[in-house]
Amino acid sequence: MNIRKTRTIAYNLLRTIILALFFMFAILPLFWIFITSLKSGEELYALPIVYWPKNPSFAAYERLFTYSNFKQYFINSMSVTLVSSTVAMALSVMGGFALSRFRRRKLQAGLEILMYFTQTVPSFMIMLPLFMYFSKFKLVDNLPILATIYVATVIAFSTLMSRSFFDRIPVSLEEAAKIDGCNLFQSIIYVVLPLTLPGIAAIFCFAFVNIWNELFIAVMMINKSSRYTIPVALNSFISKAGVSWDLMSAGIVVSLLPTMLIFGIGQKYIVAGLTEGGVKG
Numbered sequence: 001m002n003i004r005k006t007r008t009i010a011y012n013l014l015r016t017i018i019l020a021l022f023f024m025f026a027i028l029p030l031f032w033i034f035i036t037s038l039k040s041g042e043e044l045y046a047l048p049i050v051y052w053p054k055n056p057s058f059a060a061y062e063r064l065f066t067y068s069n070f071k072q073y074f075i076n077s078m079s080v081t082l083v084s085s086t087v088a089m090a091l092s093v094m095g096g097f098a099l100s101r102f103r104r105r106k107l108q109a110g111l112e113i114l115m116y117f118t119q120t121v122p123s124f125m126i127m128l129p130l131f132m133y134f135s136k137f138k139l140v141d142n143l144p145i146l147a148t149i150y151v152a153t154v155i156a157f158s159t160l161m162s163r164s165f166f167d168r169i170p171v172s173l174e175e176a177a178k179i180d181g182c183n184l185f186q187s188i189i190y191v192v193l194p195l196t197l198p199g200i201a202a203i204f205c206f207a208f209v210n211i212w213n214e215l216f217i218a219v220m221m222i223n224k225s226s227r228y229t230i231p232v233a234l235n236s237f238i239s240k241a242g243v244s245w246d247l248m249s250a251g252i253v254v255s256l257l258p259t260m261l262i263f264g265i266g267q268k269y270i271v272a273g274l275t276e277g278g279v280k281g
Contacts, residue, residue: 030256037061037249044245060246061254070251072226073233077212078258080143080229084150085207088158091151092203093196096162097188101171112163115156123153127220134221141224149221150211158203165199166192209259230255 036044038056064070102108130149131140139145169192177187193200215231222232234251237244 033249033252036245037253039246041246060250064247064250064254068233068237068247069225070230070233070254073228073230074254076143076227077229077231077255080147080150081208081211081258084147084154084211085204087147088151088154088207089200089204092155092158092162093193093200095155095159096164097166097192099159099163100166100169112160115160118156123216127216130217131220140221141227142221143227146218146221146229149217150214153214153217154207154210158207161203161206162196162199165196169195205262208262212255212259 035052037060038058039050039053040055040057040059043050043053099108099111134140134142134145173191173195174184174187177191178184182190213231215235218229218232219235222228225236228236230251234248234255237248237251
């Protein structure tokens with residue numbers, strides 16, 4: 001009994017130490033970025049390295065929103081991300097339901113393989129054709145077009161995620177709803193969708209994070225500074241003269257806030273959705 005108790009204590013202690021180390025390695029880069037955003041110009045390049053600023057200042061954040069038009073970049077990113085994430089979520093839910101209830105298995109398997117294949121194509125391979133196509137019709141520097149491209153990039157994987165959630169909903173529930181007088185649309189709205197809300201939240205968060213952090217397509221499609229998204233704006237802080245580390249760090253901290261808020265609010269639903277989608281009964 002004592003040996004078993006000792007082993008349990010040792011296991012819990014080892015697990016705690018491993019998790020603590022993992023947390024430290026995960027949080028250290030974020031902590032260093034935040035500290036860098038509070039340093040003065042001299043402390044940024046001082047040797048030996050200044051690990052904590054003597055006089056922490058939010059001057060970098062003030063300059064970020066005063067001189068770099070970062071407020072407009074934030075609005076651009078938020079509008080593009082919210083619109084494209086919502087549209088991708090809605091379309092993937094409809095597509096996932098169709099795939100889950102599709103009766104022609106061979107055609108269903110072919111569609112799923114095609115969707116999986118789209119995830120194996122690197123984004124840089126489609127950048128040049130996309131740019132040539134949209135520039136031909138003078139659709140570059142267009143945020144709605146950028147949002148449309150983002151929808152296309154995330155919808156395949158989102159649809160596969162959605163299908164896995166609908167597979168866990170018994171068809172008998174829809175049949176019972178039809179017996180009670182519901183048509184197909186009503187059975188989906190009042191029976192199926194409420195049971196898949198955690199999965200829908202997970203899909204939205206997946207799309208939001210991927211679109212919010214996307215850089216390469218945005219750099220290619222957006223040239224006017226007034227239409228920059230946050231990743232493009234952060235990339236513009238890198239110039240031949242060097243890197244504005246204080247502005248870069250402040251911009252990164254600000255850009256992390258929406259994703260932290262999304263995961264903070266929807267953490268319970270995200271975990272439940274990913275768990276339900278990952279286990280097939």
